[in-house]
Amino acid sequence: MGDVTRKPIIAGNWKMNLNHYEANLLIQKLAASLTGEQLEAVETVVLPPFTDLRTVQTAIEGDKLAIAYGAQDISKHASGAYTGEIAGSMLAKLGCTYVAIGHSERREYHDETDELVNAKIKAAFTAGLTPIFCVGEGLSIREASGHVAHCTAQVDAGLDGLKEDQIKQIVIAYEPVWAIGTGKTATPEDAQEVCGAIRARLAEKYGSDVAEAVRIQYGGSVKAANIASIMAKPDVDGALVGGAALDAEEFASIVRFKEHVAR
Numbered sequence: 001m002g003d004v005t006r007k008p009i010i011a012g013n014w015k016m017n018l019n020h021y022e023a024n025l026l027i028q029k030l031a032a033s034l035t036g037e038q039l040e041a042v043e044t045v046v047l048p049p050f051t052d053l054r055t056v057q058t059a060i061e062g063d064k065l066a067i068a069y070g071a072q073d074i075s076k077h078a079s080g081a082y083t084g085e086i087a088g089s090m091l092a093k094l095g096c097t098y099v100a101i102g103h104s105e106r107r108e109y110h111d112e113t114d115e116l117v118n119a120k121i122k123a124a125f126t127a128g129l130t131p132i133f134c135v136g137e138g139l140s141i142r143e144a145s146g147h148v149a150h151c152t153a154q155v156d157a158g159l160d161g162l163k164e165d166q167i168k169q170i171v172i173a174y175e176p177v178w179a180i181g182t183g184k185t186a187t188p189e190d191a192q193e194v195c196g197a198i199r200a201r202l203a204e205k206y207g208s209d210v211a212e213a214v215r216i217q218y219g220g221s222v223k224a225a226n227i228a229s230i231m232a233k234p235d236v237d238g239a240l241v242g243g244a245a246l247d248a249e250e251f252a253s254i255v256r257f258k259e260h261v262a263r
């Protein structure tokens, strides 16, 4: 293990929830629930729908809040005749720092392949955005004990052709599909097993310097009640939160995980 300290990163993936009025309200409530010190200790990120981004930018910049934001998807293309798509340069212009790529809901409902995910990660870097690169296994793979191999293969494919300094910046989110929106959280040991295996794979391929710099999140039914024990694991550097990120109090409490007792 190196001596790199990885700043915890808690990101709220709002999915297809909240219009721009509701987005503004949620940002205001978050700002009221978290102190500057708490936001300093943990990188706090929101990933609203595209249509909310301008409003979220205005709210965050207006009050100089230490909250980062980003999008839930990106086009692999830079610009052009791609109806309905959003380019990385457009997201960068709105002040986005992050973009989620390869979320299981996009892989499943929009047939996103590892190859497309890899192209989107490259598009994000070209636009100066940091990918939150999602991987995770479905229930049948987990039941057949194929989860580690599945996730490390997704990591290999997603990072193909990237430079080491890009890989160092990336955030990887391990989200077991069977734990998303189901209330079935993976145990902290389950989360550590895969997050640790991902880091070991990164070390094998790119060296321990790179592996120790990458932040790895766990996602899947994260709540204020279970965050502390998940964050206590050595290779878990943060969380990607879905449903619980729509409630300001709950999300703020997740961000304050250092004040909770791990159970």
Ligand SMILES: O=C(CO)COP(=O)(O)O
Pocket: 013, 103, 175, 179, 180, 181, 182, 183, 219, 220, 221, 222, 240, 241, 242, 243, 244
């Ligand atoms: O998919 C997720 C975050 O990207 C997790 O969603 P839930 O927290 O609602 O299970």
